[in-house]
Amino acid sequence: MKKKLSVVKIGGNVIENEAEMERFIHLFSEMEGPKILVHGGGKLATQLASKLGIASKMVNGRRITDAETLDIITMVYAGLTNKNIVAKLQSKHCNAIGLSGADADSIQAHKRPVKEIDFGFVGDIDGVNTTTISNLISLGLTPVFCAMSHDGNGQLLNTNADTIASELAIGLGEKYDTTLYYCFEKPGVLMDVTDEASVVRHIDSKKYKELLHEGIIADGMLPKLENCFHALHNNVKSVCLGNMFMLDQNNDLFTTITL
Amino acid sequence: MKKKLSVVKIGGNVIENEAEMERFIHLFSEMEGPKILVHGGGKLATQLASKLGIASKMVNGRRITDAETLDIITMVYAGLTNKNIVAKLQSKHCNAIGLSGADADSIQAHKRPVKEIDFGFVGDIDGVNTTTISNLISLGLTPVFCAMSHDGNGQLLNTNADTIASELAIGLGEKYDTTLYYCFEKPGVLMDVTDEASVVRHIDSKKYKELLHEGIIADGMLPKLENCFHALHNNVKSVCLGNMFMLDQNNDLFTTITL
Numbered sequence: 001m002k003k004k005l006s007v008v009k010i011g012g013n014v015i016e017n018e019a020e021m022e023r024f025i026h027l028f029s030e031m032e033g034p035k036i037l038v039h040g041g042g043k044l045a046t047q048l049a050s051k052l053g054i055a056s057k058m059v060n061g062r063r064i065t066d067a068e069t070l071d072i073i074t075m076v077y078a079g080l081t082n083k084n085i086v087a088k089l090q091s092k093h094c095n096a097i098g099l100s101g102a103d104a105d106s107i108q109a110h111k112r113p114v115k116e117i118d119f120g121f122v123g124d125i126d127g128v129n130t131t132t133i134s135n136l137i138s139l140g141l142t143p144v145f146c147a148m149s150h151d152g153n154g155q156l157l158n159t160n161a162d163t164i165a166s167e168l169a170i171g172l173g174e175k176y177d178t179t180l181y182y183c184f185e186k187p188g189v190l191m192d193v194t195d196e197a198s199v200v201r202h203i204d205s206k207k208y209k210e211l212l213h214e215g216i217i218a219d220g221m222l223p224k225l226e227n228c229f230h231a232l233h234n235n236v237k238s239v240c241l242g243n244m245f246m247l248d249q250n251n252d253l254f255t256t257i258t259l
Numbered sequence: 260m261k262k263k264l265s266v267v268k269i270g271g272n273v274i275e276n277e278a279e280m281e282r283f284i285h286l287f288s289e290m291e292g293p294k295i296l297v298h299g300g301g302k303l304a305t306q307l308a309s310k311l312g313i314a315s316k317m318v319n320g321r322r323i324t325d326a327e328t329l330d331i332i333t334m335v336y337a338g339l340t341n342k343n344i345v346a347k348l349q350s351k352h353c354n355a356i357g358l359s360g361a362d363a364d365s366i367q368a369h370k371r372p373v374k375e376i377d378f379g380f381v382g383d384i385d386g387v388n389t390t391t392i393s394n395l396i397s398l399g400l401t402p403v404f405c406a407m408s409h410d411g412n413g414q415l416l417n418t419n420a421d422t423i424a425s426e427l428a429i430g431l432g433e434k435y436d437t438t439l440y441y442c443f444e445k446p447g448v449l450m451d452v453t454d455e456a457s458v459v460r461h462i463d464s465k466k467y468k469e470l471l472h473e474g475i476i477a478d479g480m481l482p483k484l485e486n487c488f489h490a491l492h493n494n495v496k497s498v499c500l501g502n503m504f505m506l507d508q509n510n511d512l513f514t515t516i517t518l
Contacts, residue, residue: 048334051311052310074343075335076334077338078338078341078342079336079338082337083333083359083361083415086359087361087409091412100342100345100357102345102357103342103345103356139395141391152349153350154346154350
């Protein structure tokens with residue numbers, strides 16, 4: 001039987017709020033068994049860019065990562081955010097180790113090819129180094145990944161944190177029974193977006209089709225759910241969607257997705 | 260017989276210069292056997308602070324690390340500098356892993372007690388986690404440390420890079436035959452400071468006393484040499500002082516210090 005592994009992704013809303021962050025650190029450190037944390041960067045990078053007089057360039061709502069922006073992302077994601085999370089986890093006796101995809105060659109990527117839009121130094125993931133990552137886990141360490149990869153030729157690349165989380169869960173799914181936790185603002189997939197208690201507890205392939213048909217899953221939830229099923233079709237055992245309180249063993253108000 | 264281990268410390272002058280950095284990355288990646296890199300931060304942190312309108316506070320030539328300055332150091336040392344070094348080493352097939360002292364609880368410290376001067380968030384090292392660091396080395400990884408430690412209670416601390424290098428060499432000296440390389444501007448200890456060819460090739464305890472007596476070792480070299488002998492009295496096999504070209508196997512123009 002395979003060992004269990006939890007891959008948890010948190011977003012900017014948690015990182016930016018000190019009280020939320022403390023709560024999250026507590027919840028995550030209490031989770032039993034091997035685990036990995038993946039964090040985005042949030043608005044801190046935009047704030048720093050603005051203080052330095054560097055305009056954030058957006059095309060169709062997506063950030064363009066030029067050389068200056070990449071430096072800022074490296075400072076904020078891999079430096080300030082990652083190291084503070086690691087230090088806080090250490091204070092809860094969770095033996096965290098902060099990583100970018102360049103560290104231990106853990107996430108290999110290539111610069112996104114230029115088509116209509118030149119996204120700049122943005123990485124599309126080619127693979128994750130599951131051997132090294134599981135070796136680190138075997139040492140009792142908890143990897144904490146920031147949203148960066150590298151191209152193997154010395155270039156760091158800004159990389160979507162959701163994708164890093166799913167690629168890690170997929171890659172490590174061969175060795176572990178992997179559960180992927182996507183923490184976001186809502187307590188889960190809601191039947192009624194105005195009612196936070198209307199969480200759909202369980203979605204499988206059949207239920208997913210129904211919810212799509214009924215228009216319950218639409219807009220921003222659509223790519224999120226597609227991403228979840230992509231992971232489930234590739235070695236990941238289950239995906240959980242909800243706010244950070246889903247990490248609490250005593251809470252079952254969140255959405256679990258299986259095939 | 261113990262395995263050999265090289266602990267190399269580079270300073271800001273190398274980090275700040277792109278061409279020097281490329282040269283260093285090549286030389287370091289070519290070094291055989293297990294190795295550790297420790298880097299300072301250089302002027303990049305001061306430059307960033309200045310751009311953000313944060314004054315660098317110095318007392319007796321030493322930087323005071325307030326909360327704002329600590330954030331900048333964390334961004335520059337642990338983020339920008341560390342991750343770019345790691346990515347560049349990866350491109351030379353050196354499997355680097357960037358670490359602060361908080362990562363894997365590798366360097367434990369306490370905030371320097373306030374006496375006449377309050378240095379702020381500056382760490383005095385209590386110990387290095389030799390088990391975890393040698394486990395990482397056993398995985399074929401090359402740890403790259405930035406000049407930061409942590410107090411175990413969630414606080415990151417700015418920490419002298421020379422001290423981190425010597426404490427790592429001392430701690431790992433029990434398990435490895437450790438050589439400590441301090442890279443600085445000069446090719447070694449010079450008999451005549453105006454003549455870069457006048458390198459003293461070998462200094463032992465007896466020679467050290469002579470050089471002190473003759474006034475050859477004075478001023479800035481004095482604390483450096485004291486630090487070297489401290490390491491040699493505590494498990495470190497030899498200390499090498501010189502510029503980065505001492506890492507080249509074919510170069511023997513540098514100072515080797517032994518007891």
